[in-house]
Amino acid sequence: MIGGQMLRYILVGSTSNIVLYLLYIALTALGVGHKMAMTGLFLLGVFQTFILNKRWTFAHTGDTKRSLFRYLIAYGGCYLLNLSILILFVDHLGFSHQIIQGAAIMLAAALLFLLQKYWIFTNADKPGATGKGVGVKRCPACAKRFNSVDWQCPACGNEPTKIDGFLAFAPELAYEGKGFRPEYFEELTRLETGNFWFEARNKLIIHALQRYFPKFKSFFEIGCGTGFVLSKVRTAFPQAVLVGSEIYTAGLACAARRVAGAELLQMDARRLPFESHFYVIGAFDVLEHIDEDEIVLNEMYKALKPGGGIILTVPQHPWLWSYQDEVACHVRRYTAEDIRRKVEGYVMDAWFDIVRMTSFVFFLLPFMWVSRKLTRRKFSDPLAELKIGPPLNEIFKVVMKLEEMVIELGVDFPVGGSLLIIAKKR
Numbered sequence: 001m002i003g004g005q006m007l008r009y010i011l012v013g014s015t016s017n018i019v020l021y022l023l024y025i026a027l028t029a030l031g032v033g034h035k036m037a038m039t040g041l042f043l044l045g046v047f048q049t050f051i052l053n054k055r056w057t058f059a060h061t062g063d064t065k066r067s068l069f070r071y072l073i074a075y076g077g078c079y080l081l082n083l084s085i086l087i088l089f090v091d092h093l094g095f096s097h098q099i100i101q102g103a104a105i106m107l108a109a110a111l112l113f114l115l116q117k118y119w120i121f122t123n124a125d126k127p128g129a130t131g132k133g134v135g136v137k138r139c140p141a142c143a144k145r146f147n148s149v150d151w152q153c154p155a156c157g158n159e160p161t162k163i164d165g166f167l168a169f170a171p172e173l174a175y176e177g178k179g180f181r182p183e184y185f186e187e188l189t190r191l192e193t194g195n196f197w198f199e200a201r202n203k204l205i206i207h208a209l210q211r212y213f214p215k216f217k218s219f220f221e222i223g224c225g226t227g228f229v230l231s232k233v234r235t236a237f238p239q240a241v242l243v244g245s246e247i248y249t250a251g252l253a254c255a256a257r258r259v260a261g262a263e264l265l266q267m268d269a270r271r272l273p274f275e276s277h278f279y280v281i282g283a284f285d286v287l288e289h290i291d292e293d294e295i296v297l298n299e300m301y302k303a304l305k306p307g308g309g310i311i312l313t314v315p316q317h318p319w320l321w322s323y324q325d326e327v328a329c330h331v332r333r334y335t336a337e338d339i340r341r342k343v344e345g346y347v348m349d350a351w352f353d354i355v356r357m358t359s360f361v362f363f364l365l366p367f368m369w370v371s372r373k374l375t376r377r378k379f380s381d382p383l384a385e386l387k388i389g390p391p392l393n394e395i396f397k398v399v400m401k402l403e404e405m406v407i408e409l410g411v412d413f414p415v416g417g418s419l420l421i422i423a424k425k426r
């Protein structure tokens with residue numbers, strides 16, 4: 001995404017600068033002094049580019065007044081720098097003002113890009129969800145909304161049945177259905193801990209919560225599996241209300257052992273019994289298992305409080321599709337464009353503003369590609385990709401650590417095995 005931003009910035013900036021530079025040549029040819037001409041055009045450029053860069057280049061969703069204030073400070077600083085350059089090089093050293101002003105524009109453009117990306121139009125330092133709405137439950141039987149600690153509907157008296165000790169909202173799906181095969185959860189539980197990929201994904205999720213939702217109070221994970229993510233969220237945010245859902249109660253049984261004090265529910269992600277309920281909802285490598293992924297996103301939208309947001313990870317690049325995806329019961333691998341359209345609601349409604357989207361598993365992508373293209377139907381084990389030797393795992397951990405550091409610096413990778421998406425309810 002840094003590439004896309006840079007490209008859009010160059011497009012906005014160069015078009016604007018070419019026009020302004022031609023105006024500068026024209027005005028000075030007409031006898032306007034070069035400092036006077038520069039000043040007028042600088043002011044014109046400020047307002048012309050502010051709107052374009054805010055709306056389009058950086059897709060900034062934060063406060064307009066604050067960003068305009070910072071924009072003016074940045075441009076003011078660059079104006080003084082430009083003026084000093086003209087005074088020094090043209091007035092005192094006698095260089096040609098056409099050439100010096102051309103060079104000064106390039107310098108100012110580079111400085112302004114960095115300032116805009118990291119200071120003016122950063123979506124990162126926005127406050128977390130501040131929605132004040134109470135957590136509303138929606139009765140799965142009569143669709144009445146209610147607000148109580150337990151799940152008995154005050155209108156129709158319906159209470160979800162329990163399966164294996166867990167409240168079941170979609171009991172017909174608890175043991176079978178399309179998706180991950182339940183008997184793998186026990187094995188998955190053992191494989192996750194220490195695995196380079198699961199550990200790296202967890203660190204990115206915790207980072208996303210800390211940075212983009214610093215004030216969140218409740219977190220709902222759809223498809224929580226064995227609770228590996230929830231257990232890390234519990235450690236990082238001991239005070240947060242945690243809820244996890246899973247279609248298979250086998251996963252919930254593993255999660256119950258791992259995560260202290262989380263409400264674990266059996267449910268279908270396409271029918272969430274919540275409204276305006278959570279600050280943050282996460283789904284990590286879940287959507288690619290579900291045909292109706294847009295319906296799930298729609299349900300997430302409804303279950304979020306105003307100002308709340310989602311964190312998603314999905315497998316990326318259809319060209320990486322392999323037998324491995326088939327045994328894992330994936331329906332698709334996403335393109336960035338595909339998930340962006342679905343999250344932003346072009347397909348069904350308008351819901352989320354994407355705050356951050358980056359690929360990960362960038363450096364290891366060539367290994368991933370080779371391993372996927374070479375292993376053709378040699379196994380039928382969906383966990384085979386996780387069973388790698390300890391030495392390789394340690395090397396991959398170091399590589400992923402590097403990647404985390406780059407992502408935490410705010411740099412987005414353009415390609416990678418997976419995508420991380422952070423978006424806020426519109």
Ligand SMILES: [Zn+2]
Nearest residue numbers: 139142153156
């Ligand atoms: Zn009811």
